[in-house]
Amino acid sequence: MKKDKSSKARLDQIVAENRRYQDQRANSYRELAINMYPWICGRCSREFTRQNLTELTVHHRDHDHDNNPADGSNWELLCMYCHDNEHQRQLEIYGVGEDKSKKKDATNKPFADLKELLNNK
Secondary structure, eight states: OHHHHHHHHHHHHHHHHHHHHHHHHHHHHHHHHHHHSOSBOTTTOOBOOTTTGGGEEEEETTSOTTOOOTTOTTEEEEEHHHHHHHHHHHHHHHOTTOOGGGOOOOOOOTTTTHHHHHHHO
16 A cells, blocks of 8 residues: 555656646747747737737747747747647648558449440430
8 A cells, every 4th residue: 555655646746747847848938939929820810919828829840849949940929720720730741640540441432333324325
């Protein structure tokens, strides 16, 4: 029972440290980008104010969240809708997360009898 409590405490500590690290990383480059660029979405040109600034996100152009140069060359500000759309496009292009073995070929053949139908006329 002691072992279970100590392993749970250690796991909780690791999770808490990881969350702190992620918060620090996100806050640091986000704050830099927000101060560096105008508060406008780079895709849809929506303008943001202090009231809705939480809806403006920092997108990493090369999709590497650890690549945070101080000059901001890997960042662009996108509204949360355009940011989600950008990541969805990447998933569709590269097929990340898809299980190819479960994909089935289409079985519908709409023009299968077209030649026969044309010959009967």
